[in-house]
Amino acid sequence: MNSAQLKTPYFLIDENKLIENLEKAKQLKTLSGVKLVLALKCFSTWGVFDIIKPYLDGTTSSGPFEVKLGHEKFGGETHAYSVGYSEDDVREVADICDKMIFNSQSQLTAYRHLVEGKASLGLRLNPGVSYAGQDLANPARKFSRLGVHADKIDPEVFASLNGVMFHMNCENKDVDAFVALLDAISDKFGSYLDALEWVSLGGGVFFTWPGYDIEKLAAALKAFGERHDVQLYLEPGEAIITQTTDLVVTVVDIVENDMKTAIVDSATEAHRLDTLIYNEPASIGEASDNGEHTYVIGSCSCLAGDQFCVANFDEPLKIGQRLHILDSAGYTMVKLNWFNGLRMPSVYCKRSGGDIQLLNEFDYQDFKRTLSQWSVH
Ligand SMILES: Cc1ncc(COP(=O)(O)O)c(C=O)c1O
Incomplete structure (x- = not known):
């Protein structure tokens, strides 16, 4: 893979x-x-x-x-x-x-x-x-x-x-x-x-x-x-x-209101909760400290203040581009939730030999099942 x-x-x-x-x-x-x-x-x-x-x-x-x-x-x-x-x-x-x-x-x-x-x-x-x-x-x-x-x-x-x-x-x-x-x-x-x-x-x-x-x-x-x-x-x-796992996301939109925000297909509130709880910004693999292009890396949840971080890049970000949110395993994968009905991240392991193996994936049925199994009657 x-x-x-x-x-x-x-x-x-x-x-x-x-x-x-x-x-x-x-x-x-x-x-x-x-x-x-x-x-x-x-x-x-x-x-x-x-x-x-x-x-x-x-x-x-x-x-x-x-x-x-x-x-x-x-x-x-x-x-x-x-x-x-x-x-x-x-x-x-x-x-x-x-x-x-x-x-x-x-x-x-x-x-x-x-x-x-x-x-x-x-x-x-x-x-x-x-x-x-x-x-x-x-x-x-x-x-x-x-x-x-x-x-x-x-x-x-x-x-x-x-x-x-x-x-x-x-x-x-x-x-x-x-x-x-x-x-x-x-x-x-x-x-x-x-x-x-x-x-x-x-x-x-x-x-x-x-x-x-x-x-x-x-x-x-x-x-x-x-x-x-x-x-x-x-x-x-x-x-x-620590430092073993990336959350990989895609930029789905770029909006501007005094600052540019790249909206990605994930949210801290659902997929990286400690960013929000402890107010500790995430790090982005593609960012560069001295880059001239600054973006808020914004979540696709409805929460107004839900953002991963502010980061600088050497080149302007593009819709469709992938970003790696670094160090996203500890107290993160155990806290995933279905807020906003967002797609739940799949889980893969890159083996020592380079092979990428699937450990978990989720679909709409998983979302539905966590909400109710039976209707009132
Ligand atoms: C009782 C206890 N043991 C171990 C741990 C693990 O701590 P850490 O992940 O920071 O090593 C915790 C974390 O809260 C804890 O409460």
Whole structure:
């Protein structure tokens, strides 16, 4: 299959780029002894799990269906975590997970009897410190509901707990800042950790970022694991899938109202939601910083402010031209929706040998099915 023949919009996952990230993950594991479980909330396109599986130890989840998917399609260790479990959820996932991590002591007390003897028991703790660019994504924000805070811990709970999970980073590219968080955790929770078998330090550590000092991170993790005599885990999502995937779109119109806007056959609100939620403009592969032709890359949704970015180009854009919206996998493909009845992007993988393989495609029936299956009668 030749990419020029593919109908836009579509996602194209590049296996070679994915492997580059996975090789760094492997290096981190080898140097530190840490185990890595893929955060399915970030990326769960299971069609490429066979590429990822040899490098990672399993998956972690944020809801019951992710637990099922991890167990069924990835294998290895399946960690089950949810901010709030119903009893039905706990019963359903207890049989298929290896570790069950509760978000609160009340959930742990209510449901531990359903898990004991089946899975290792864990509790999420909130370290009260974090590294996150935006308050919306800061697990230690004021009044945070994510994990038990140090002053609320009931020491009795630890008597029969196997492990704990902390998650306090979001796209942290600064290894020293991460090491400072590790030290804070050791100081605050060290005596509890010493009695456990495992500790997960969550996700958000951007160890695949160009120039990231993986050796320094590995040394700090190794020392932390040895100090508390625990098996350490990280739960990377974005670090695994970053810079691997383009959302390819076509310019369908060009309009002008003081600025030129190229309208493309996709929308951030439907196909790249975090652009909108976090107000973080996308990058376009064809753009050039010093280009003389400036365009808003506008969505074809009805939302007035729905745009991918403003970008400069060396040549004027043309209707029918394709654009590559870079880095469009993490927290993107898992959030697709049918707003405005737009065409859902297909999903392809470009294999190492150059072959392009179809992983998913959608049609009108898929749209209709998500809205109703039955009419009133
Ligand atoms: C508990 C937990 N683990 C792991 C992750 C994955 O984080 P990232 O994709 O930034 O590595 C998240 C992200 O929100 C999370 O909440």
